[in-house]
Amino acid sequence: MNSPTPSPPPWLHEAREQWRWRGQTRPPFADEPGRGQTSVWDFPRPPVLAPEPREVRIVWGGVPVASTTRAVRVLETAHPPTYYVPWADVARHLLHPTPGGSFCEWKGPARHWSLIDGKRQLPSHAWSYPQPLAGAEALAGCVAFYARGLECTVGGLPATPQPGNFYGGWVTPDLAGPFKGEAGSETW
Incomplete structure (x- = not known):
């Protein structure tokens, strides 16, 4: 018999409850999606993890970093998707652990990674969740990358970094925003 999932501790519950927008309705400032676009304001909070069957490719100055059709x-809400690539589909020798980490109220404690190829470096440019929180278990064997400084594509569509320097989503032409990370988006 399975035991019930424990409730999150109060501090985690408070962190999760701070968000006003949760995907049920679009705010008046949301862009209207064009033909073939999806609004990031229709994405839910808490986030949903979904398989990505399109090919996700990451190249760094001509060096392949990752390629997969098995991304998560x-x-x-308000974020372009973040793509998590199975470690088996990553050029693992390019990633080196970075001291420290971070914590996401939905995914748990993150470990950070630097990309290093000879003298070239992109410090703290990837992250993983080796022991994710309940609901994010599919991320345990994966790693995600910031798009800045990399050539990233999803199903052949070019991806650019989510605005700002904190979040790791990839903006593709099939998305309508605005996106979290832009000036004034701190409370979204």
């Missing part, structure tokens, strides 16, 4: 896509 995280969809969260």
